[in-house]
Amino acid sequence: MPQTFDIAIIGATGTVGETLVQVLEERNFPVGNLHLLASIESAGASVPFRGKSVRVREVEQFDFSQVRIAFFAAGAAVTRSFAARASAAGCMVIDLSGELAAPHVVPEVNAAVLDALKTPVQLGSPSSSAVALALILAPLREQLGLVKVNVTVAMAVSALGREAVSELARQTAELLNARPLEPRFFDRQVAFNLLPQVGKLDEQGHGSLEKRLVSELRELLELPLLKISVTCVQAPVFFGDSLTVSVQTERAVDLAAVNTALDSAEGVEWVEEGDYPTPVGDAVGQDVVYVGRVRTGIDDTCELNLWATLDNVRKGAALNAVQLAELLIKDQL
Amino acid sequence: MPQTFDIAIIGATGTVGETLVQVLEERNFPVGNLHLLASIESAGASVPFRGKSVRVREVEQFDFSQVRIAFFAAGAAVTRSFAARASAAGCMVIDLSGELAAPHVVPEVNAAVLDALKTPVQLGSPSSSAVALALILAPLREQLGLVKVNVTVAMAVSALGREAVSELARQTAELLNARPLEPRFFDRQVAFNLLPQVGKLDEQGHGSLEKRLVSELRELLELPLLKISVTCVQAPVFFGDSLTVSVQTERAVDLAAVNTALDSAEGVEWVEEGDYPTPVGDAVGQDVVYVGRVRTGIDDTCELNLWATLDNVRKGAALNAVQLAELLIKDQL
Numbered sequence: 216m217p218q219t220f221d222i223a224i225i226g227a228t229g230t231v232g233e234t235l236v237q238v239l240e241e242r243n244f245p246v247g248n249l250h251l252l253a254s255i256e257s258a259g260a261s262v263p264f265r266g267k268s269v270r271v272r273e274v275e276q277f278d279f280s281q282v283r284i285a286f287f288a289a290g291a292a293v294t295r296s297f298a299a300r301a302s303a304a305g306c307m308v309i310d311l312s313g314e315l316a317a318p319h320v321v322p323e324v325n326a327a328v329l330d331a332l333k334t335p336v337q338l339g340s341p342s343s344s345a346v347a348l349a350l351i352l353a354p355l356r357e358q359l360g361l362v363k364v365n366v367t368v369a370m371a372v373s374a375l376g377r378e379a380v381s382e383l384a385r386q387t388a389e390l391l392n393a394r395p396l397e398p399r400f401f402d403r404q405v406a407f408n409l410l411p412q413v414g415k416l417d418e419q420g421h422g423s424l425e426k427r428l429v430s431e432l433r434e435l436l437e438l439p440l441l442k443i444s445v446t447c448v449q450a451p452v453f454f455g456d457s458l459t460v461s462v463q464t465e466r467a468v469d470l471a472a473v474n475t476a477l478d479s480a481e482g483v484e485w486v487e488e489g490d491y492p493t494p495v496g497d498a499v500g501q502d503v504v505y506v507g508r509v510r511t512g513i514d515d516t517c518e519l520n521l522w523a524t525l526d527n528v529r530k531g532a533a534l535n536a537v538q539l540a541e542l543l544i545k546d547q548l
Numbered sequence: 549m550p551q552t553f554d555i556a557i558i559g560a561t562g563t564v565g566e567t568l569v570q571v572l573e574e575r576n577f578p579v580g581n582l583h584l585l586a587s588i589e590s591a592g593a594s595v596p597f598r599g600k601s602v603r604v605r606e607v608e609q610f611d612f613s614q615v616r617i618a619f620f621a622a623g624a625a626v627t628r629s630f631a632a633r634a635s636a637a638g639c640m641v642i643d644l645s646g647e648l649a650a651p652h653v654v655p656e657v658n659a660a661v662l663d664a665l666k667t668p669v670q671l672g673s674p675s676s677s678a679v680a681l682a683l684i685l686a687p688l689r690e691q692l693g694l695v696k697v698n699v700t701v702a703m704a705v706s707a708l709g710r711e712a713v714s715e716l717a718r719q720t721a722e723l724l725n726a727r728p729l730e731p732r733f734f735d736r737q738v739a740f741n742l743l744p745q746v747g748k749l750d751e752q753g754h755g756s757l758e759k760r761l762v763s764e765l766r767e768l769l770e771l772p773l774l775k776i777s778v779t780c781v782q783a784p785v786f787f788g789d790s791l792t793v794s795v796q797t798e799r800a801v802d803l804a805a806v807n808t809a810l811d812s813a814e815g816v817e818w819v820e821e822g823d824y825p826t827p828v829g830d831a832v833g834q835d836v837v838y839v840g841r842v843r844t845g846i847d848d849t850c851e852l853n854l855w856a857t858l859d860n861v862r863k864g865a866a867l868n869a870v871q872l873a874e875l876l877i878k879d880q881l
Contacts, residue, residue, distance in 0.1 A: 363796075365698040365777070365794050367700040367792040369702070369781070369783075387724060388724055391720060403826065403829050404826075404828050404829060407784060407785050407828060408785060408788075408829065409702055409790050409826060409827060409857075410824070410826055411826070411841050412824045419843060419844065419846075420841060420843030429846050443846070444698070444851055444853060446794070448790075448792065448855075450742060450783065451740060451783075451785070452784070455741075457742050463696075488753050489749075491745045493737075495741040496737060507744065508744050508779070510752060510754060513752075513758070513762050514775075518777055522779065522781075
C-alpha cells in the first residue's frame with residue numbers, strides 16, 4: 216500500500232480552503248485522513264472530497280498530532296492561535312495567511328530554500344500577486360538586472376472571501392435594477408467602481424497587502440534591496456488578480472530574449488503580442504500565471520512593461536500551497 | 549445686449565458632445581446660435597439646450613463661416629475631414645479627438661500657450677488621463693523635480709462612446725441572469741473582467757492612447773524629455789477614469805509640502821489619508837480631478853505614489869474644452 220499523509224485544512228470553508236480540497240484531489244495528493252477545520256462559526260458545513268462529504272469541525276478541539284501536514288487558509292487570528300500548536304505537535308505547517316514568520320516559497324522559483332529547513336517545517340505560501348511577480352521576474356533576473364519594479368495590482372473580490380463575492384453580485388444586481396445601493400461588506404460601492412485601498416493603512420499610508428507584496432517578492436527573488444512601488448486596487452472582478460508591471464532594468468531590454476525566457480518559464484503562459492490574456496477569459500481555473508503585452512519603454516530601452524493575470528485563489532494560493540506540500544513529502548515517499 | 553458667440557459642436561450625439569452642450573449651458577457660456585452636427589448616421593437626433601430641443605444636422609452640409617467656435621468631439625476621420633474647413637472659414641477650432649497637430653492646453657496648467665497663438669486658432673483638449681496627470685503634476689514639478697512617471701490608467705467604457713456603455717450593461721445583465729455571453733462591441737467579455745489593451749497597438753506594442761498620453765503630458769508640463777511608462781486598461785466601469793501613479797523624483801519627497809500643493813491646486817480636490825476617492829462615489833459629474841492615497845515609497849524617499857480619478861467625459865474632455873473656449877473669448881467680451 217502506498218504511503219499516505221494525514222492532512223488538516225484550517226479555514227476549510229473559505230474560497231481558498233475549498234480550492235485546497237479540490238486541488239489535493241485533482242493532483243492525486245496521497246491524502247490519508249482529511250480533517251477539515253474552521254472557527255466555531257463555520258464548523259458543521261460539509262465539503263466534497265473524493266466523492267464523499269467531509270464535515271468541517273471546530274479547530275479549537277483538534278489534536279494536531281493526528282496529522283502530518285496542516286494548511287492554514289484561515290484569518291490572521293486563527294492562524295496565530297493554532298499554527299504554533301500544530302508545530303508543537305510535529306506537523307508540517309503551510310501558511311497562506313501571511314501571518315507566520317516562515318520562509319516564503321514558490322516551488323518554480325526558490326524550492327532550494329527547503330533544503331536548509333529544520334523540522335518541524337513551517338512554510339509560507341506568498342500572496343497571489345507575489346506568486347505572479349516571482350514566477351515572471353525570476354527567469355528575467357539575470358538577463359535584465361532588476362533595478363525597480365512598479366506594479367499596480369487589480370485585485371479580485373474573492374481575495375477577501377465569499378462574502379465579498381456575494382456583495383459584488385448583490386450590488387451589481389441592485390444597480391442594474393435601479394434599486395438603492397446599500398454597501399455592506401465593502402465601505403462603499405464596488406460594482407462598476409474601483410477602490411484604491413484594500414484593508415488598513417499604516418501611518419505612512421501603505422496598505423498591509425502592499426507591504427506584504429514588497430517583502431515577499433524581495434525574499435522570493437533573493438533581492439533584499441530591490442526597489443518596489445506597489446498600489447493594490449479593488450476591482451469589480453470576481454476571480455483573477457491582474458497586474459500592470461513596469462520594470463526598470465540595469466541592462467537594455469532584449470525583447471526577443473525576454474519573450475523566449477517567459478515562453479519557457481515554468482508556471483508561466485506567455486501570450487504573444489496581438490492577443491492578450493484577461494482574468495476571466497484565461498487565468499481563472501488555470502494552473503499558470505498568464506503574461507502579455509510584453510514591451511520595452513516608449514523611449515527607454517532599460518524599461519520592460521508587461522501585464523499579468525492569475526487565478527488568485529488557485530495558482531495564487533491553493534495550488535502553490537499544494538505544490539509546497541508535494542515538495543515536502545517528496546523525500547518521504 | 550451682451551456679446552454672444554455662435555458655436556458648432558461636431559459629434560454632438562456622442563457622450564462627450566452631449567456633455568459639451570450641458571456644460572455650455574451650466575456655465576452660462578455666451579452662446580448665440582448653437583449648431584449641432586454629426587455624421588450622416590447620427591443626424592436627425594435632438595439634444596436639449598436651454599429648455600429647447602436642438603436638432604442634429606449633417607456636418608457635410610455645414611457652412612463653418614456661420615460660427616466663431618467649433619468643438620470637434622467626433623471620431624478621427626470626421627475631424628480630419630472638417631477641421632481644416634472650419635479653420636479656413638475663420639473658426640476657432642477646439643479638438644477633442646487628438647487628431648490635429650494643435651497645441652494641447654489644460655487651462656489651469658499652461659494657459660500661457662494661448663498668448664503666442666495665431667488666428668485662426670486651433671487648440672487641442674488632451675486625453676482625460678493627460679488632463680488628470682497635468683493638473684496633479686504641474687503644481688509638484690518644481691518642488692520634486694520629475695524624473696519618471698509610471699502610470700496605470702483604468703479607463704471607463706464611456707471613453708469609447710455610448711455603444712461601449714450599453715455593451716457593459718448588456719454583458720453584465722446576461723452574466724447575472726446566467727445567459728450565454730456574446731461580446732459585440734468589445735472583442736471579449738468586459739463585464740467583471742479587465743482588458744489590458746485599448747485600441748490598436750503599434751509594432752513596438754504601444755497603444756495609441758498610451759502614446760497620446762505620453763506626448764500630451766510632456767507638452768503640458770513642458771518637460772519634453774520626461775520619462776513616462778503607461779499602460780491603459782479597460783475596466784468594467786461606466787464613467788470615471790482612474791490612475792495609479794508612481795513618480796520618481798530628483799529631490800526627496802516632502803509629503804507635507806506635496807499635500808499642501810495638491811490641496812491648493814486649481815482643478816484638483818485632495819483627499820486626506822483615511823479616506824479615498826473613487827470614480828463612482830466622487831469623480832463622476834464633478835469639475836475636478838480627485839487625488840488620494842498620497843504617500844512616499846515604502847523605502848524610497850525619492851518616490852511619490854498617488855491615486856487619481858476624474859470624470860473622463862466631463863473634466864477629462866467636455867469641461868476642459870469649454871474652459872479653453874472661455875479663455876479664447878476672454879479678450880473679446
